[in-house]
Amino acid sequence: MAMILRVFILLTLYPLKALTDAIKKSEIGQLGKDWKIRIVMTNTVDATTCANTIYDAFKLASNPHRIYLNIHDEVHRQKINRCIQFFCRMYRTECHSLLRSKRISATFRYLSGALGHTARRHVAEARLSTSPEKNNFVLSVDSNIVFSKHWDVVLLKNWLLTGNDMAILSVAPKAVELREVLHSKSLLHCSAHIETSYSLAVVEYNSPILRRNANPSKFPVLQSQYSEKFLFAPLSAILNVPSDPYIGHASAGYEFARASRFWTSGFDFYAPTEDILFARYNAHNLKVSRSSRSLTESSYRRIRQLHGIWSGPFLESSRYWLGKKRSVRLWYQFARIDPNASYDESTKNQFVCCDEDLKYVHYEE
Secondary structure: OHHHHHHHHHHOOOOHHHHHHHHHHOHHHHHOOOOEEEEEEEEEOOHHHHHHHHHHHHHOOOOHHHEEEEEEEEEOOOOOOOHHHHHHHHOHHHHHHHHHOOOEEEEEEEHHHOOOHHHHHHHHHOOOOOOOOOOEEEEEEEOOEEEOOOHHHHHHHHHHHOOOOOEEEEOOOEEHHHOOOOOOEEEEOOEEEEOOOOOOOOEEEOOOEEEEOOOOOOOOEEEOOOEOOEEEEEHHHHHHOOOOHHHOOOOOOHHHHHHHHHHHOOOEEEEOOOOOEEEOOOOOOOOOOOOOHHHHHHHHHHHHHHOOOOOOOOOOHHHHOOOOOOOHHHHHHHHOOOOOOOOOOOOOOOEEOOOOOOOOOOOOO
16 A cells, blocks of 8 residues: 555656656556556457457557456357457467467357356456456456557556555446547546336446546546446455356346445445546447346345345355445445435436545445
């Protein structure tokens, strides 16, 4: 933590245009002797987009030799082309180099046997080292993400600027169509609602709001939510709070469930105040077979169990239950969310904390 605070002060002395040189010459350079970013990426069907995303991840990084990537691919059974195969066909030299250096790996599952978003993410995360190496970070994204130049050092710089070694940088990125506009505005997750009047209803986060950057130093902003579309954190965050594969058939509520586990385990969410990644939101316009009613209800019951709204056995509770560093009561107060509230059909802004500065909540070691 002491090193992070020293870096935090030092980083403010460097202009963004000198970012790469600053990292090499400053105490971040000492961190940089062994830091690695491990990308956890998931893909559904679109092998061409996925292959190009992998290429850009390494091509646009300032330190590609410190980037490692695991892709979990879900494909149609009748098609043999998977993301990694497309990548090696389109970028043969880069593919061979990455395979030789063991910096890329892949798993796949047929789409007909897909178990949902969190199960897909769980498989991708499973290949991460089980021992949290020092200065190892995870970037968790989908293959429809769009990287910007020097994304790795910009992410690392933003993470260090939080001054918090339990920080998670996360926001649903702007659409790639907005890449050249809205530079003066950043995104913030700050509202949510009870998804439906259904008896197994859960909390669903709203899309982030655009807000003008009033912070000239561009420090990341503490927020009470995160997005599964983009998450950058120490490796320990994913190892301590892995994706729960048992709620994969829920189409909502899984982000609030994992956010509850992250926060009660001592982690905090921050929104970057600059654009680092973008997204192709229409890239995967696919028809996916609907889950059976029993599997869907099982996922929603499990999410509600986490928040004490349903009773019954909870499989692998030691891995997927709430953390012990902060209480869930404090979490609901911090997030301004009541998961036991009734559905309000008049608004999606049922729970809002957009116009206030959240205060950091200390936790027990």
